Amino acid sequence: PWGVEQLSVAERHYKALMAGIDQFGGNNDKAPVLIAYELGVKEHGQKFMRQRFEASARRLLLNIFRVGLFENPYLDVEESRATVGNPLHMKEGYDAQVKSIILLKNSDQQLPILGRKKVYVPKMYSAAMKDWGGNYAQARLEYPVNIDLLRKYADVTDNPSEADLAIVFVQSPISAEGGYSARDRRNGGNGYVPISLQYGTYTASDARAESIAAGDPIIDPSIKNRSYKNKMVTAANVMDLQTILDTKDMMMGKPILVSVTANKPMVFAEFEKEVSGIILNFGVSTQAVLDVMFGKYEPSGLLPVQMPANMATVEKQAEDVPFDMEVYVDQAGHAYDFGYGLNWSGVIKDKRVGEFVRK
Known part of the structure; x- marks a missing residue:
């Protein structure tokens, strides 16, 4: 102020x-x-x-x-009924959701889930945090999806020993501070901290010593450099990773499937080797995810971005050069590169891949 x-x-x-x-x-x-x-x-x-x-x-x-938004405040009721909730529009929207879902890993053809299986879904811990708007959310432990919806597809159990398989629903790593920490500034730092794409604690040893952007000439003239080199951060939802690893231990070798809802690229190296399957979405409905997992639809989505092998390659990439990161390669040898995705038969190699994926 x-x-x-x-x-x-x-x-x-x-x-x-x-x-x-x-x-x-x-x-x-x-x-x-x-x-x-x-x-x-x-x-x-x-x-x-x-x-x-x-x-x-x-x-x-x-x-x-x-701009004409309220030029005519009166509605034609019949036209509204024909437009709102139009079955054709709803189907087109739902189809778009399904088509955007990406199957990244499918060891031993664990997907789709066929037949009526008994499924273990762990509750997820969410730490207390504030969002960008300053809204405070209390810490909570709860199911990450509507269990009644899941029961339409499978029997649900709280006991991993009774389950045929586990499904862990997680979000991509969350940087609660969004790249700036008032606490860091109060403690004598410049305030700038890494935005990590991994869950576990990350030390920005490969970050620039001098930031491209200058300091804060108006807000804080004493800051001449926005570098966060050698600073440490941990994702606010690091418990998502821990839940995956704990579920691995509790399932005693039985299949573990991970459903990731992402809003940016992430480092899959932290858990990929521990699970049987990974399915990725960028904010679709739970029903769409379950419809794919349980075989109602075949996955056809392709990665719209590269998934980095580690944070070092994230730091070293050039901001104005595309496709210059080292991408993650999983146990099956699949590179999580732009345009990669699986269907039930294997790696997708259709017209889209031929047209848009770099050779």
């Missing part, structure tokens, strides 16, 4: 409103806005502050009206 360090959060909101600001980005808490309103009532009166808020409302809504 440069220049208003002495003001409270609500007072900063009030100052912004009095300067003519209409909208607060990245703020999901209405409390300081309401307090700012009361501060204005105290200084200028209720009529003035109501007019001030209505002026913001008018300016914000006018931009919406100008």
Whole structure:
């Protein structure tokens, strides 16, 4: 809060409103806005502050009206019924989800799961954390998927010794701090920390000593270098990895399948050798994942990005050069490169691969 360090959060909101600001980005808490309103009532009166808020409302809504979003507020009920929940549209959307799912590993043809099997699904621990919007989520231990939905496909047990196989549902490694740590800054660092693509503790020994970007001339002029070299981070969801490894021990040699929901590339070296199958999605429904795993659909997705062998290759890649990472190679010798994916018969080699994958 440069220049208003002495003001409270609500007072900063009030100052912004009095300067003519209409909208607060990245703020999901209405409390300081309401307090700012009361501060204005105290200084200028209720009529003035109501007019001030209505002026913001008018300016914000006018931009919406100008692009025609609310030109006609009336709906044709029959047209709405024909559009919302249209079966054809829903099918096309669901088909797109299914087609995006990527089968990375399938040792001994463990997938698809055929017949009515007894499945063990471990609960997942999620650490307490704040998201980018500052919203706080409490620590919790819970099933990662709707168990009632899973029971439509298989019998579910909490006892690994009774199970025919295990399915572990995880997310790709989460960097809760998003590359900047206020704690690091308070402790004398520059604030910048690695964004790791692995679960376990990562030391950025291969990072640049001098960052490409300069420091923070406005926010913090004392910072001239954003390098995070030699700093250590651990993924907020490191327990996802531990759960995979613990499940491996508890299943006593029985198949373990891992379903990964990812939002970026990740390092599979931490667990690939410990499991029988890996299926990857980038944010589809659980039903779509289960429909593929249990054989209703055959996987056809291809990797849209390279999956790195390790964090060293991530640090050493050039930001403006494509396909320059060392990719992960699994037990079967399959390289997790752009355009790679399996179907039930093996590595996909269709028209898409011939057209888009580099030779």
